[in-house]
Amino acid sequence: MTPRAAETIAVIGLGYVGLPLAVTLARHFSVLGFDIDQSRVEELRRGEDRTREVAPDVLRASSLRLSADAAELPGKTVYIVTVPTPVDEKNIPDLNPVRSASRTVGRALRQNPAPQAIVVYESTVYPGVTEDICGPILEQESGLVCGRDFFLGYSPERINPGDKVHTVDKIAKVVAGQTPESAARLEHIYGKVTSGGIHMAPTIKTAEAAKVIENAQRDINIAFVNEIAMIFGKMGISTYDVLEAAGTKWNFLKFQPGLVGGHCIGVDPYYLAHRAEELGHHARIILSGRAINDGMGAYVGNAVSARIKPGSNVLVLGLTFKEDVPDLRNSKVADLIGSLKDLGHRVSVHDPLADPNEAQHEYGVMLSPRLDQLGGFDAVVAAVPHWEYRAIDQAGLARLACEGGLIADLKGIWRSQPIPPGRQYWTL
Template sequence: MYNILPAVIGLGYVGLPMFLRLNKKFRTIGFDIDFNRVQTLKNKLDINLEFKKSDLFLKNNSLITNKKNSLKQCNFYIITVPTPIYRDNKPDLRPLNSACEIISKNINDNDIIFIESTVYPGLTEILKKKFFKKKKIWMGYSPERINPGDRKHTLKNITKIVSFESCPKEIKKKILFIYKKISKNIIISNSIQNAEMSKVIENIQRDINIAFMNEILMVCEKLNLNFQEVIKLAKTKWNFLNFSPGLVGGHCLPVDPFYLYDVAQRKGHEAKFMLAGRRVNNELEFFLQNKIIKKIKKNKIKKLLICGISYKANVADARNSLGLNILKSLRKTNIDVEAFDPILNKNSQKKHNIKSKIRNLSKYDLIVVLVKHDIFLKIFKKNKLRNPKKYFDLFDTLS
């Protein structure tokens, strides 16, 4: 129907599923500047373990590459690069700027560009003026909703917001033609800034809700109350919102609040609440660390096993992992500390000396669970780990 050659810029957690989805319908170019990432994907290996080898066989003569000149024939660009922060918590726009710079050297009039990365309201328009003002191109924003480790809410079946500026009917038809091949459920917004705002508040809301449960967990510990029982009772009220406590890491929740905070501050509003979740969730790392050290001293622990190092359950990634921070701190003590995470990717296992298999759990004086991987339920129930002196799991992994 249309002569469309899509390109996905950035093949990480967001870009790879987007590329694989499009590649089923069109010849698609998957571009990433990371040579190693490109090579592993060409070898049918996703180090994030989100996709199996069989998922990575390409269709429609599609291509995975790090060569910029491969983008010259493309006419529909989808940007899925990370949006991190600097050490001072200011937005780090270098990946986005780099992606736009690469596209600007290959783009033609009437080409279409969509950003999927999490940004602050107004950034899509800023990028258009900065990189594409000399071209007659069309830009839009469709916030990514990829949830790593989640096999239920996939790109195919989630609700996808698609926002774009005023454009000719033919351009609108092309946009919807592409995005309806990506997701079954499309919501159209005529405001790019509203869509940008909606994405960033999704993540801030979750960060704050988890932080509230983390704070209640810490208060229950101080009051010698059973947190699980407290929540069980609270859930009997019909409108109680149930969230689980836990370490909050990764590349979304710990980062996105600072994007909105920064733009609000630059517009003269000193946000008082949106960073509250960041303070509490970061505090949990040290709270848990102190709890573990107290248990070690009380029970004269000599050999310790830390289970679950990835930044969240059922995910192979250890980037921005608070559990990894705890492990590093405990390794500085005089305790014999080992770590076990069968989900973590092999590169991280090797880099941080983390075991993928444990044959004998009985040799450890204390086993600490930091992340609730599904596989732990099977492993620990099989070994009947219920001795409170031997097993420490603040998040109730065995429930």
């Protein structure tokens, strides 16, 4: 099985991961972008991307074909699955999206199997999911034999929403194939689309494991900084001052405290911990880090509440899971809002990037439309450091927070500017 010049590729799932990948692949191959959400496909056909990962002019100029019709999937030589892998309300891995995508691809293989087609998974999973769960589903739906009629591959996604530097065409890609021949084809395909180089993992399980620990490691480091923020808060020491001082050492890792959500860091560690528990090992460090980070919304809510009067009017700035992106998935700001409400406060929320309908649907949060029409709050909580909030000056803060009010600056975005007279200032 040698690299083919005329690979035909289908990317399954056109979200934050799938769309940038599909657009980049389409510069070199014939690519079909498939998503079960017809409205998403229609939006992309208009040249609009709500995730803001692909610019409108780039999207409109792309040769990428788009479809929500599974009848267009048969006959492709490569299928790349980029669907979400969330957790449920008990933090148990929810593999339903990847199972469903596998069934869709399996049916496409049954209808018109290209010789030696490869099914590649980019979705973050624990080691073994691709071969032990997805492979059998593909066999069942297709009636074909995995490893003979079609082959498996894994190349973990490394998309960082909002990051315009570490884009899919610049990052190093980890690639693994079921056989040396299938791995070579994937090395050729991914090598065409990135200047960051290809790392060939020896097995699919190795590649799966590499991905899941990347975010678990980051989660643990942030949990450490969140814990020291709690400790230093009791001591009256600025965590940011401490981090600046410690950061002068050449090998100090520069993480900051805050709310840890999103589709990766707040989810992936649970995948590894789940598999560890199945094998009889309790993942103490991983789960301890998760417990700290999952509890930060309540911690901040209590810290703010302790500094204001009962029943205060509180303005929370930001709802997305990180700055300068519209991504609301697994936002821990929702936990903070819930904590403040449970403590008896009236909460208003503003976010310049979040979709109001999605905020209402996912979290029951009604977004305030205009920041310039808001003011006079007993507390202003900068939860997400969007550029619009970083640009607020002393006069703007004075308008938002009333005399005697609290300015709670979780990420320290206003540390370097004077705080309006008569206001309290608090940060992690």
